[in-house]
């Protein structure tokens with residue numbers, strides 16, 4: 001028996017299956033999709049068994065044996081093996097990368113395998129039973145050493161036993177150091193009385209702590225709440241007032257219970273959409289739906305009821321949400337409906353937690369997975385529905401190899417299972433809407449909000465006028481007035497800071513010029529500590545200018561985009577306001593995201609201030625005002641999708657207002673009110689924006705009219721980078737048809753990153769049957785030759801920006 005193995009070595013000549021002899025004692029155990037260890041060169045490497053052959057061209061004396069079988073049940077299903085072939089072709093990656101991306105990182109890391117007893121000991125094979133003794137979980141190694149793997153495997157098939165894998169956590173369990181006040185009030189009093197009156201601070205501390213017996217605090221909390229310093233704390237701990245402990249912080253991925261929800265009575269539009277979807281389910285037809293519904297139209301309820309049907313039929317559903325914001329609120333809505341049947345997968349989970357969720361999916365213990373991009377690889381084997389919420393989000397595209405788009409994987413899987421895909425959004429990607437227009441996708445529209453509320457009224461404020469009127473504050477007169485009203489009426493509001501693209505930059509308030517790096521096509525970042533502007537890509541620095549390089553105005557200054565700065569400004573202007581700030585700083589801690597939103601939902605603050613992470617998915621009844629501090633920051637990105645992204649963001653964030661009974665209002669502050677993306681976001685109707693943007697895409701030959709491929713070449717030597725970029729583009733030109741538009745080689749929009757010069761060529765094409773083969777040959781050239789000369793090349797068949 002000969003196994004074909006893809007080995008974990010990313011190098012060109014290795015990107016194919018290798019033949020290995022399967023030792024006799026492994027023949028009954030090994031299956032396609034199992035991981036193995038095989039000798040490669042002078043060492044053992046990890047590999048995946050992808051198939052078996054009877055004969056091989058490898059001469060007998062060169063044929064090596066599989067050294068170790070790592071799984072007796074496959075971790076990669078037949079479906080995934082087929083998918084990895086497709087992905088390798090579609091994204092031009094190594095097959096090993098395609099296989100690895102489908103597995104949780106725990107399966108690539110160190111782990112320990114155990115075998116667990118599921119039935120009474122006397123029900124299983126006596127040889128196996130002997131290994132257990134008094135225990136119910138014993139190391140897998142014991143069975144391996146006793147050469148019992150075949151018996152074990154058949155016993156697992158009968159569900160008498162199961163393998164359980166414990167990830168060896170890198171580093172220790174996470175914990176925080178806390179002070180636990182002892183719980184004997186009497187004793188505290190005694191300690192206090194015995195203390196000399198001179199130890200005033202210690203006495204005060206003990207008195208305060210006497211009201212908190214048995215409670216735990218971090219030293220920081222004690223300092224903040226009771227003014228107890230570290231040294232005082234140490235002293236009283238020695239007296240026996242309490243003790244320091246390490247409290248475990250990571251537990252359940254869900255921080256609390258969720259109440260159960262029932263299916264809502266659907267609106268007419270919702271039920272039409274749902275019935276179109278269920279019809280294709282009944283017909284077992286792979287159909288991709290674009291569910292285009294205005295913000296607050298109740299797309300989620302449509303998802304929930306479609307999933308219910310999927311579960312009723314004994315099938316499974318995959319729900320993707322963008323990593324950035326939806327996870328806590330969204331997962332709650334799914335858990336509220338489907339309870340224990342839901343697994344979650346997002347980057348906030350520890351490696352071990354992720355692996356546990358993955359196992360629940362693999363064992364079929366859950367029926368729904370809600371997760372970020374990589375959850376599209378959930379190892380379900382009877383998928384009945386796949387949903388991509390906010391399908392336009394660029395995070396669905398992986399920017400590293402394998403450069404796959406979750407939407408493409410979803411459609412591939414739906415064809416495998418003959419089930420529907422729902423792409424949902426209020427602001428679909430242009431590509432998706434174009435496909436729906438052409439009938440490739442089936443368009444479903446929700447034009448009304450679920451409770452037939454009006455969309456909020458949007459006002460655009462020209463910040464240049466504000467300055468000319470003498471208002472130097474970061475709040476326009478309109479926005480300040482609107483905030484004041486909400487505070488009076490005790491309604492809630494969202495203040496949104498568009499930080500996509502850059503953090504803090506210098507902007508001329510007269511003409512709107514932003515100071516850019518002289519080497520890179522990117523704005524410079526302001527650094528307060530050194531009072532300098534620095535380029536985050538190439539390191540270029542300059543002093544903050546005193547006048548505008550374009551119009552010589554003196555009104556050029558650091559534009560305070562930091563949320564902290566806005567927060568302190570709010571407190572200055574509205575001292576009574578209660579603010580919750582949500583940005584990378586305040587959400588770093590696990591669970592912080594949920595907690596802040598919960599507090600806001602419970603009315604503990606008037607203003608939710610934040611960045612991208614608050615733009616979507618929020619559904620709070622009391623929000624009646626959304627303020628956008630500066631709309632245009634994302635328009636300056638070197639990206640053909642900059643306008644589209646800005647429009648999407650503004651529409652999404654506007655959609656947070658007035659979703660329930662109270663009407664909503666939106667105020668968008670901008671320095672470029674005349675830009676169509678901003679003007680059209682005011683109306684919140686997608687089609688006019690779509691038409692206008694499509695006109696431009698056609699004129700400049702961008703997607704969706706043309707497909708694009710981006711080839712990037714980098715080298716430490718600028719001449720070499722240019723030279724190889726030239727070779728790459730010549731190669732493409734000579735081998736493809738003359739219908740292709742080739743742009744470049746040019747210096748990349750960010751021309752140097754970390755001392756590597758970057759050149760790029762852009763291929764635009766409509767139909768090019770040879771494309772993949774030609775690119776494969778180019779990659780071969782690179783992997784066999786150029787790479788040795790210090791060149792790095794990447795090929796992206798669907799770049800999201802360039």
Ligand SMILES: Nc1ncnc2c1ncn2[C@@H]1O[C@H](COP(=O)(O)OP(=O)(O)OP(=O)(O)O)[C@@H](O)[C@H]1O
Nearest residue numbers: 264265266267295296297298299300301450617655
């Ligand atoms: N049929 C219905 N009857 C009553 N309320 C509904 C119905 N469908 C949805 N809702 C409610 O309307 C609100 C908006 O729905 P939902 O959040 O699902 O909209 P959405 O389209 O996903 O919005 P967005 O894209 O803006 O996040 C929610 O509070 C939801 O509970």
Ligand SMILES: [Zn+2]
Nearest residue numbers: 517520535538
């Ligand atoms: Zn630079």
Ligand SMILES: [Zn+2]
Nearest residue numbers: 508511548551
């Ligand atoms: Zn200027």
